[in-house]
Every structure is written in structure tokens, then in C-alpha cells.
Amino acid sequence: MNISEATLISCVCHLVGNPTRSEPIVFSETQPKLTDETAGLLMRRCVASMEKAAPFFFQHDADIRLNELYTFSRSIFLDRESFFENSKHIARLLYNKSKNPNIPQGELLILLVRDIELQGAKTDALCILKIEAREQYLTISLDNGSYVPQEQDGIDLRMLQKAVLIPSEHNFILAYERTGSTQYWIDDFLQAKAVQTEKSASKFVSEFTKNAIEAMTDSSRIAEYAERIHALTERENLTPNDVISTTSGFLTKSELDSIADVAVGKSNLVDLDFSISSSTLAKAASKTFRKIDIVRGVKLLVENGMRYPLISVSNVGDEQHILIRMKAAKA
Template sequence: MVTFFEASLDLVSVHHVGNQTQGEMYALSDHPLALKDEVISSLLMQYFLKPFEKANEVYHLMHSSNNLELNEIYHFATDMFNNKENFQKSAQDIARHLYNVSTHPNIKGGELYVVYFNKVQIEGDLLDAIGIFKSENKETYLKVYPDDGGFAVDYEQEAININKLDKGVLIFNIEKENGYKVAVVDKTTGGQDAAVYWKDEFLQLKIRNDSFNQTSNVLGIYKNFVTEKLDDEFDMSKADKIDLLNRSMKYFKEKETFDIDEFADEVISNPQAIESFKNFKNQYEDEFDTKIGDTFEISDNAVKKQARVYKRVLKLDKNFHIYIHGDKDLIEKGFDDGKAMNYYKVYFKEEA
């Protein structure tokens, strides 16, 4: 999704932003960072941009009033794109804005980096981009070096691991009228309440409703429907539920286009359950104000991502886990009166 083979750092501004509810302050730099050599630039590029290579979702900046100018990050990014001479002032304003929304007690203070990049690629376009990154978690590193015919060991505390970006956003100079193209990294810490401040309060994002998002949404909705809703209307075993999840994943892996009627007939089959699923999908659309088409192109990347969270494991007490990958008719459930316990009977041709 995002590549940076041709990218370069243009300007970097560093600030410190604390948590105001903890009595912490913010500290602003007066001028951009002076990069002393190419090694520092290369390390910063890896730290800032490498996490975005796996970022498939594309967002837009938004505001609840539908007036984009009221979104602070949109305003500051536009100011920098229009006139790079305003970069440092706008970077300071971004730090102040982050401080103003850092009100949850579990939000960690840390360094804030605002960066102007040249030639970062997203979806085939080489573009200027504004990067905003925050480092919250620090680590201790050992250093081993030659000393007097042997070696000595030292350490450095409160150091940053360049392979672990905590929070970041790239705002690309394209589709300005829609709130720009935006990619996000958010390694949440401090619980869910503390986590929402980055995407929801600081950036104010809405996800772009493309094939990746629609594929992810349908798979997520169907998974919740099977695991949470079906029990209200049908008497189903866990093996039957896993079979329904396997069939849905098979559909998405084999098809190029999703069609809700075809999906319902091939995967769900039961007319009453089909109607229940479509109602469940409509409720999701209303609740989250997100329209999901009845037909759309299936995103392979979204299928791969969702496949990692689809449960295919039948857990039996603490003794056994049964992985169900195929025909559920090869597993039977029963009850043993003598032992007063449930059991599963599994049919197979040979041991692997």
C-alpha cells in the first residue's frame, strides 16, 4: 500500500507532549531538526515509514459538521502543503492540538515528530506527505565496545526502538477535497478509552469505503452474526458454527466478487438464517453510518487479514483442541451416560 523506495526527508520538527491531566506540560522546538548525517536520516526513514508497508486501510480526515476546515489537522496540513515556510509554526500548532486532546489519564507523554516527506508512494502515486509520529514507550539498550584490550559494557536508558513505532499518520497531498488520503499506525496502549484519542480526537478520521474496507466489514459482520446472533434464533453446536465460518472463508478465497444473494445461498442456505443475516448487516450499516454494497470486488489482502482472526478451533475443557478445516459431517457429538460427559467422534482415513 505504502512504499518509500524513492522517498526523502525534507523537514523534521521534534517536540515533547505530556498529559495535561497528570500535570505534565509540552515543550516546543523553535526550529526544524538538523540532521547531521545520512545514517540518521536513514534510521528515521525506517522508524517512521516501514510500519506503513503493512497498512492496507486508507482513511480521510473529517469533521462531524462536514466542514473540513474545522478539522485542525486538515487545516495545519493544508497550510504546510501550500507553503513550506509555515512548516515549523504548523508543527508547533499540531503539538499544541495533541496536548489539548491528551486528557485521558492513561495517555503516555512522549516525543512528537512532524515530518515533511517527498516522493512517498501510495496506490501507485508518488506524493508529498506530512507525517506525524509519537513515541511513547522507551527501552533500555546495552552497548558493548572494545576497551583496553578487552570489552566493556554500558547501557542507555529511555531510548527508542526504531522497529517499534507507537503511533503515526501519513497525510498525502492528494484528494484534498475529501480530506486527503491518510494512512495510520496505532499501537494502542493504556486501554481502549485511552486509545481512541489518536484516531478519533486528534486526527478525526473516517475510513474510505473501498473494496478492502467492504470485504473486511462483511467478514467481520458475518463472524459476529455466527458467533453472537445465531444462538438467539437457532440451536447450533460450536462445530456447526465453525463450519459456517469455514464456508464463508472458502467463498471469499475462491470468488473475485462478492454478491450477497449468492453468498447467502452458498454459505448460509437456511432461508430464515439468510433473512436474519441481512437484517444484522442492515443494523450494522445504520449503527455505524456505513453503507456496504450488495456486490463489490473482493480484496485478497482483507481476506488474509480476517482469516487470522477466524476461529476454527473447538476447545474441549482444558484437555483437547480440535481444529476443523473441512467437512463437519466427519465429526459427531454425543453424550456418554456412564461418564456423564459429552464426547465427539471424529472420522478419518489415516494419521498424518
């Protein structure tokens, strides 16, 4: 993503409450006039940050044109003059999707950007952000010759809870929904499905194997598990389900299900039969097995090309004796 030649051409903010608590939806009466400094801040902190968001695509069971956010965004791209009116439709849609009592009231910020560069091509894009939390900040101002600390409420643009970037010329969107908050943005509001990529599959394997060995306490079992995962990399056709199946001999089903759920949530990988290359698996697994906690304050860093070692720790008097047995990977 490149925003160096992009321009923020429209901006509006509406307040979206929760209907289950009888909170209102409050529309702005006009679009604000932003200073160049504020527009630049929104571009750098909000729009540019979407580069790290996961790719999704709009969906609908019957017809994509029945996906309301897809339709409203298309209308804006076809007629920029409709931005303000369609922004109200978008806010109303979010309001209607905010019926979980745990969803907090917040400001909905909608930005229309021109000439943002994605995948080497310039495009218009709609950036939509929901602000659900405010932070307390300390400011210091000069008052009658003295510097006075003062408390202020503000928005930390590095910690936005919900966001989506909708390009006009691509068949994907970029979105994120911060974990720890009530989940409704992607499934209910966007009605989007994650794009399955080798990157998301790699993240799944890294998260899954990392949490799997944390659930194991016996170093010999961990070493055996590492060998089994390494053996998988010698196959051509692999899927995340193969990793789960290999792990099944080391953990209970409930442990497996719990660890897989966490990995799915962090990777956005929903298709566990997604095909991945052996090199992708090897690279992802190496992150897990490269750094080993031996005892408190002592870690072992394993160079590439080495197998996971067998480690035993024994207490001898007031000393801890650590025995490490390892062998180089097979050529």
C-alpha cells in the same frame, strides 16, 4: 508506496505532556540536523511503514477548513518555510486533545517528505508520529580491552503507537492507532473517518466469523453456521449486516454486539451496510472455516471447494476417536 526517490527535507520533535497532570508542552528551539543514516532510518522505519496503515479522510461537521490538522498541513504544503512554526501549532493541538488522564506524555515527531510515490504519483507528505513508550535495550561496547554489556533506553520504531501520513496531492490520509493504548488519535486529534473499502469489509467478515465460531462449542452448530454463511455467497447484494443477521440465530445479542465491536475496531469498518461482492464474502469466510481445531494438538485443514465438516469426538478407554463427516461443495 515507493520511497526510493523520496527525500526527508524537514524534521522536528516536540514534547507533548498531559494538561490534566500539569505536564508541560516543550517546543524544540530549532530543527535538528540529521545524518544521512538517521534520515534513512526514519524513512525506512517510520514513513515506509505507513503503507500498511488504514485509509481515512479528514472531516468536520461544518467545514473541512475548520479541521485544524488539515489546515496546518495545507499551510506547510503551500509554504515549506512555515514547517517549523506550524509544527508548534500541531503540537499545541495535540496537547489540547490530550485531556484524558490515561494519555501518556510523549515525543511528537513530525517529518516533511518530498517525492514519495503513492498510487503511481509523486507527492509531498507530512508524517506525524507520537512516541508513547520506550524500550530497554542491551548494547555491548569495548572498554579497556573488555566487552561490556550496558543497558540503554530507546524507541522501537517497529512498535510506534500513533502515526499518520498526510499526502499533499490526495484526498485521503493513512493512519493507525495501536490497540491497547488510549484511543484519541484518530477521533480527537485527526478528526478523521475511515474510508470504507472492500478490504476493510473483508477484514470485518474474517474477524467477525472467526470470533463467532470461537464462541460456539457445538461442532454441529458450527457446521450449520458455515452452511448458512456459504448460502450468503450465492446472493449478489451483500453487506456485513447480512453476516451479523445470519449469525444472530447462533449467538446471544450481547455476544453478537461484543464480537461486532471487536471486528469494527480491527477492520476500521464503520458502515455495516457497506456493499460487498459475494466473492469478497466467500474469500473472507474461507479464512475462517479453512482451519479447524479438533482437539488439542490436532487441526483439520479444509481444501477450497469442500464444505465445513461435522466433527464428533468420543473417548474410548484411553483413546480419543474422531469422526469427520463432510461433503464436497455444490457445483
